[in-house]
Amino acid sequence: MIDLYTWQTPNGRKVSIGLEEFGLDYETHPVNIGKDEQFAPDFLAISPNNKIPAIVDRDTGTSLMESGAILLYLADKTGMLMPGDAKGRWKVMEWLMMQMGSVGPMLGQTHHFARFNEGKAPYAEERFLNETKRIYGVLNKRLGETKYLAGDDYTIADIATWPWISRYEWHRIDWADFPDLKRWYAGIAARPAVQKGYDVPNKVQDIPVPE
Numbered sequence: 001m002i003d004l005y006t007w008q009t010p011n012g013r014k015v016s017i018g019l020e021e022f023g024l025d026y027e028t029h030p031v032n033i034g035k036d037e038q039f040a041p042d043f044l045a046i047s048p049n050n051k052i053p054a055i056v057d058r059d060t061g062t063s064l065m066e067s068g069a070i071l072l073y074l075a076d077k078t079g080m081l082m083p084g085d086a087k088g089r090w091k092v093m094e095w096l097m098m099q100m101g102s103v104g105p106m107l108g109q110t111h112h113f114a115r116f117n118e119g120k121a122p123y124a125e126e127r128f129l130n131e132t133k134r135i136y137g138v139l140n141k142r143l144g145e146t147k148y149l150a151g152d153d154y155t156i157a158d159i160a161t162w163p164w165i166s167r168y169e170w171h172r173i174d175w176a177d178f179p180d181l182k183r184w185y186a187g188i189a190a191r192p193a194v195q196k197g198y199d200v201p202n203k204v205q206d207i208p209v210p211e
């Protein structure tokens with residue numbers, strides 16, 4: 001049994017979608033980051049950086065913060081969604097780290113400057129919207145070459161990246177420029193585990209899907 005500490009954000013959804021895909025039993029503990037619950041001392045003991053998501057694996061006593069580390073841990077625990085061969089594993093690492101180092105941080109800044117604080121910092125808005133568009137281009141190019149980010153198979157690299165793209169309505173992109181990313185996005189959106197994990201801990205809206 002896994003205790004999941006989360007909120008309905010892209011980083012949180014990575015782990016709830018992952019848990020659904022892995023078929024693991026989990027108990028959800030909502031941490032309302034809009035009410036600063038991530039700063040509660042009890043939560044800090046599990047997540048030293050005061051951010052969701054975090055897990056505690058009751059089977060092993062392992063507690064983990066950082067969505068990338070959590071997905072790697074769960075893939076290791078189940079032997080799923082990560083290739084067995086070294087070449088395949090490193091491709092997953094490559095695209096997982098690209099998500100952790102670029103997709104999440106850059107798109108996250110776009111949300112802050114272009115969505116929540118529009119007009120306050122024009123340079124930052126321009127910089128992060130441009131960076132977001134550039135990243136969409138990188139993903140689109142990759143997905144023009146391979147079915148999923150790390151190759152032929154759906155892996156934790158896709159699970160980590162998809163929830164960020166599911167916020168595309170905030171990114172001011174034109175889907176006509178990114179047909180391969182659109183194909184990938186829509187295919188993953190249709191997966192039952194993704195639909196279930198998207199609504200954890202609360203349903204906010206249906207998954208947006210571009211026309």
Ligand SMILES: N[C@@H](CCC(=O)N[C@@H](CS)C(=O)NCC(=O)O)C(=O)O
Binds near residue numbers: 012033050066067068
């Ligand atoms: N690198 C971390 C980022 C986690 C993160 O930024 N979580 C956000 C929600 S998406 C959060 O908890 N924000 C609350 C805060 O910054 O105080 C991960 O991937 O788990």
